Amino acid sequence: MAEVRPDEISEILRKQLSGFESEADIYDVGTVLQVGDGIARVYGLSKVMASELVEFPNDVFGMVLNLEEDSVGCVLFGDTTLVKEGDTVKRTKRVTSMPVGDAMLGRVITPLGVPIDGKGPITTSEFLPIERKALGVIQRQPVKEPIQTGIVAVDAMIPIGRGQRELIIGDRQTGKTAVGIDAIISQKYTHTEEAKTLGIKPVYCIYVAIGQKESTVAQVVAKLRENGAMDYTTIISAAASEPAPLQFIAPYSGATLGEFFRDNGKHALCIYDDLSKHAQSYRELSLLLRRPPGREAYPGDVFYLHSRLLERASKLNDDLGGGSLTALPIIETQQGDVSAYIPTNVISITDGQIYLESNLFNAGVRPAINVGISVSRVGGNAQIKAMKKVAGSLKLDLAQYRELEAFAKFGSDLDKSTQRTIAKGARLVELLKQGQYAPVPVERQVVSIYFGTKGFMDEISIHDIKRFEKEVLEFIEVKYNQIFESIKKDKDISKETEELLKKAGQEFLSIFKKNV
Amino acid sequence: MAASKVAIRYASSFLDTAIEKNLLDKVSEDFELIYNTLNASSELRRAIKSPIIKNEIKQSIFATIFKDKINVETFTYLDFIISKGRENILLEILEKFFYLRDEYLGLATVQVTTAFDLTAEQKVQLQEKFTSYLNEKVKLSFLIDQKLIGGFVAKVGDTVYNASVIHQLGLLKKEFLHGSVRLN
Numbered sequence: 125m126a127e128v129r130p131d132e133i134s135e136i137l138r139k140q141l142s143g144f145e146s147e148a149d150i151y152d153v154g155t156v157l158q159v160g161d162g163i164a165r166v167y168g169l170s171k172v173m174a175s176e177l178v179e180f181p182n183d184v185f186g187m188v189l190n191l192e193e194d195s196v197g198c199v200l201f202g203d204t205t206l207v208k209e210g211d212t213v214k215r216t217k218r219v220t221s222m223p224v225g226d227a228m229l230g231r232v233i234t235p236l237g238v239p240i241d242g243k244g245p246i247t248t249s250e251f252l253p254i255e256r257k258a259l260g261v262i263q264r265q266p267v268k269e270p271i272q273t274g275i276v277a278v279d280a281m282i283p284i285g286r287g288q289r290e291l292i293i294g295d296r297q298t299g300k301t302a303v304g305i306d307a308i309i310s311q312k313y314t315h316t317e318e319a320k321t322l323g324i325k326p327v328y329c330i331y332v333a334i335g336q337k338e339s340t341v342a343q344v345v346a347k348l349r350e351n352g353a354m355d356y357t358t359i360i361s362a363a364a365s366e367p368a369p370l371q372f373i374a375p376y377s378g379a380t381l382g383e384f385f386r387d388n389g390k391h392a393l394c395i396y397d398d399l400s401k402h403a404q405s406y407r408e409l410s411l412l413l414r415r416p417p418g419r420e421a422y423p424g425d426v427f428y429l430h431s432r433l434l435e436r437a438s439k440l441n442d443d444l445g446g447g448s449l450t451a452l453p454i455i456e457t458q459q460g461d462v463s464a465y466i467p468t469n470v471i472s473i474t475d476g477q478i479y480l481e482s483n484l485f486n487a488g489v490r491p492a493i494n495v496g497i498s499v500s501r502v503g504g505n506a507q508i509k510a511m512k513k514v515a516g517s518l519k520l521d522l523a524q525y526r527e528l529e530a531f532a533k534f535g536s537d538l539d540k541s542t543q544r545t546i547a548k549g550a551r552l553v554e555l556l557k558q559g560q561y562a563p564v565p566v567e568r569q570v571v572s573i574y575f576g577t578k579g580f581m582d583e584i585s586i587h588d589i590k591r592f593e594k595e596v597l598e599f600i601e602v603k604y605n606q607i608f609e610s611i612k613k614d615k616d617i618s619k620e621t622e623e624l625l626k627k628a629g630q631e632f633l634s635i636f637k638k639n640v
Numbered sequence: 641m642a643a644s645k646v647a648i649r650y651a652s653s654f655l656d657t658a659i660e661k662n663l664l665d666k667v668s669e670d671f672e673l674i675y676n677t678l679n680a681s682s683e684l685r686r687a688i689k690s691p692i693i694k695n696e697i698k699q700s701i702f703a704t705i706f707k708d709k710i711n712v713e714t715f716t717y718l719d720f721i722i723s724k725g726r727e728n729i730l731l732e733i734l735e736k737f738f739y740l741r742d743e744y745l746g747l748a749t750v751q752v753t754t755a756f757d758l759t760a761e762q763k764v765q766l767q768e769k770f771t772s773y774l775n776e777k778v779k780l781s782f783l784i785d786q787k788l789i790g791g792f793v794a795k796v797g798d799t800v801y802n803a804s805v806i807h808q809l810g811l812l813k814k815e816f817l818h819g820s821v822r823l824n
Contacts, residue, residue: 147803148801151802152799170798
């Protein structure tokens with residue numbers, strides 16, 4: 125029979141309690157005056173700092189938001205019913221912060237850094253405050269490297285750079301989250317050995333779910349895992365059932381984690397899904413803290429709420445390691461109204477926006493991006509040369525098409541050149557359609573846009589465009605793979621490559637026509 | 641919350657005038673008497689808080705109770721509070737007064753809670769320790785709470801010096817729980 129010796133037990137106890145000291149514990153306290161609706165008013169805590177973490181009984185934590193003359197307003201991160209009037213509140217002497225580190229990758233966590241995916245504790249050595257001041261002018265440099273979202277319409281016409289803030293805006297059910305998820309999946313390439321040899325640095329992703337259904341978050345996690353994107357992604361979830369204070373801090377903790385990567389010279393992509401709900405949860409707790417309401421009952425600092433969050437996205441200068449934090453905030457509009465309070469605020473803060481429209485979505489144009497009014501103010505700096513070359517004429521052709529689109533129903537009554545423009549535009553729109561969770565690598569995007577704009581698809585019926593694109597890319601991969609290689613390597617279309625492209629296009633076109 | 645702002649105004653003006661007239665000791669003695677009386681009698685508390693009872697009657701009540709026992713100045717203060725209709729926050733004013741007085745005198749009030757009654761010698765030792773530790777004159781008040789099991793808890797303002805056995809046990813429990821999480 126196995127025996128346990130008493131001295132072994134005491135050894136284990138000693139080891140377990142090595143950090144335990146039996147000295148007098150000194151801490152500052154206050155008393156709960158009033159509690160309810162996720163808010164507590166506390167008397168005492170005279171030396172407490174703004175946004176300091178305070179400890180209530182029963183392991184409920186709170187954050188100090190209001191410092192008043194004789195009381196302190198706290199928001200609670202846990203169950204309000206566990207806190208009673210007269211309870212003692214302890215200071216932690218630590219501004220609300222979260223653990224950060226590479227160990228966070230692949231995990232689903234709460235905004236305070238506690239894992240909720242059942243995979244055990246996360247061991248990190250560093251703590252960073254959730255609210256940090258954005259960097260100044262000196263520490264930054266212009267955005268210059270592209271971040272490939274894998275969505276043709278975006279990468280060609282609304283390019284996003286590393287360190288940019290690009291808003292994704294649209295009604296419900298238009299595929300806003302899908303754009304974000306595709307962007308995350310598309311970063312898988314940056315983690316490969318091939319990208320490393322080409323000098324493309326890996327992008328770590330953070331997806332912040334604010335006020336969403338737990339089932340939606342679970343779906344996102346499953347999709348990312350299925351596509352092998354969880355290895356470099358952290359999901360921060362403050363679901364709809366969480367108290368408003370947790371939803372309020374969620375995007376900030378996402379930014380903190382992103383900044384950890386950025387400050388270590390790495391690149392991060394952070395998706396805030398979505399900031400409308402974030403503004404709503406901030407409104408909730410501001411009203412409960414009795415701050416005066418303003419327009420649509422949002423508090424006066426709702427602009428600052430989002431501007432200080434999105435300002436944290438940045439591209440560091442080379443002395444600081446050249447890391448970057450790209451932000452893709454999502455805003456849900458009501459009935460396409462972009463002139464509502466929160467959408468206009470966030471539009472004015474970001475460096476451009478991607479509009480998603482429900483009528484395009486219903487017409488089968490998916491992703492339902494309205495390329496006419498979507499912009500990226502960083503522009504061509506964030507594109508490789510090859511893409512710049514082909515995207516110029518794509519933009520022009522589509523603009524002309526939109527102008528003449530209204531006449532399309534007159535059909536053959538139109539003159540030849542108008543007919544041609546309309547036909548080409550319709551084919552390009554078809555070309556920009558793309559499946560979900562299927563990001564396209566940039567060299568393939570360049571080739572298919574090249575064929576679209578150079579008239580290789582003009583004689584193919586609209587229904588065959590997608591098939592043509594798929595087959596021509598397969599054809600090139602098998603027979604003229606050097607085209608892809610050269611675009612990848614030089615990031616440009618050299619003269620020889622263009623010749624080769626033309627040759628390959630014609631060769632394939634003749635085969636394709638025979639089979640139609 | 642607004643009431644305490646008012647209370648602090650009254651208290652600080654009383655303190656200032658008392659210091660000016662060199663009556664601080666007497667006035668604070670009187671105030672302590674009034675404070676203790678009020679705390680001892682819930683009827684009196686209810687009477688002065690009642691809006692139905694007229695000010696004159698309240699004034700005469702105070703006159704009958706305190707007139708012979710307190711200074712003229714202190715009594716004028718009381719009268720003044722009632723005439724301004726602030727008698728409902730009288731207790732708060734007195735508390736703020738004591739607080740401001742201690743601050744003025746550089747006196748720290750330490751509330752010591754122990755599981756068992758301390759001997760006089762221990763009390764003196766504790767006083768000396770706190771005086772040297774806080775670098776201030778110290779006034780100790782003692783409470784007994786058997787839940788502490790052993791040791792003591794001292795509270796100075798908002799700061800707590802917790803050397804009780806129950807707190808240590810709580811920390812120990814947390815340490816164990818933390819350890820068990822790490823084992824998973």
